[in-house]
Amino acid sequence: MSYPSGTVVLSARHDSAEPPGGFRKRFLVTGGAGFIASHMIISLVENLSDCLVMNLDKLDYCASLKNLDAISSKPNYKFLQGDICDSHFIKQLFETENIDVVLHFAAQTHVDLSFLDSCKFAYVNIYGTHILLNAAYEAGVEKFIYISTDEVYGGSLDQVAISFFFSPSLSLVIL
Template structure:
């Protein structure tokens, strides 16, 4: 039913325990559940929480899907205020037992299927994890009288635009199965505020980059391809524009929302920095391959077929999160340098990392 991993984070598999094998936790001020904590963004949240709040017990619940790795958490795997449990948010009996035995006060819900390309061919899996799994989790949290429930969503629920900036009240117009599943999950979570005044908050983030991200996403994919002397595979023309926020900055945004955010509210989290995918590839080529001319740089570009619908950009208004006292701190140049250095040493944190480098990811 569940697994607990207290040492030896070198592998991608937790140590399985018998059903009902939860151990009570005592001596901590609060107990925080982070779902998907062996994944990209949530692993940064877990590490920061464990280090910043030693009187909080941080429980990392993760299914250990293809894009998760416990190696991302080696820095805190032996800390007394960290606990890993392997489990599936779609297992209603398991989740109910988790809340009954772990006395959880706060939930930060990151666990999700997130890869847009895969969502077109596996939409039912995305619906099951992202919608049904979220409904299981929020219902169990409500029944357990949790103090705060933060649901991490995406700017993709707005759909794309070239001229309209989206604020938190803008209508949702998702254009792919992944975004549609996140939009539906948002509605599920917020209904508990409308019906019961259960203290939920929704965040919508732009593209996040940095260490710990499975190489199937654009920045780690381009970096890893170039470090292996392979070309950057660009969908379509590569003129689509994206905003990129460094991982430690979004962690601080989540902490700000947790501390100052109001129940029942939605908060956009993002940055004014934007860049086209083609320009992103060229910057990485110059940094990694040390090219001197445009012609040398363009030799490392490989334009592949476009996916069914690729939004031009996702412009968001950020005034609401700014009023809570948060703004990004890490510059693009600094964040990109740190990310390049990390993938040079830790690409193989996932046993299947090479599978993320194909132009169109293989279904898992």
């Protein structure tokens, strides 16, 4: 697969060959170098060895791949450095990677910083999500799960999941 200039692809696989019979499911986790998403990726990679887990992250100020060191060489893990706001890159990613499930964690976070540049936060958090949703819909992704930033998780132990169905082939779950 060819990605736009400047995209970094790191994978344990030295070729693009899948295991015999292919992967059962192909997950795209956005914001995977963030705290919550990195732990989700570790769990997926360790527990679903027959599934490919692709980690898409821009690697900006709050990202770190350190949490993922233990799984970075696993054959069912792939890291992609890219921006969810880059519509050309995202469209190409969805067209070529046959993604089944999107776990969307990517966002600008840190409430204090949002006061300094609220437009940047809105651009990434709203426009970037819009780009992903459109690409997922056009590619026929079966499930799109949006996970909010850590700032909203507060003290409540009763998390409610709300499902919205855009079409028979794409569902959006907001946690």
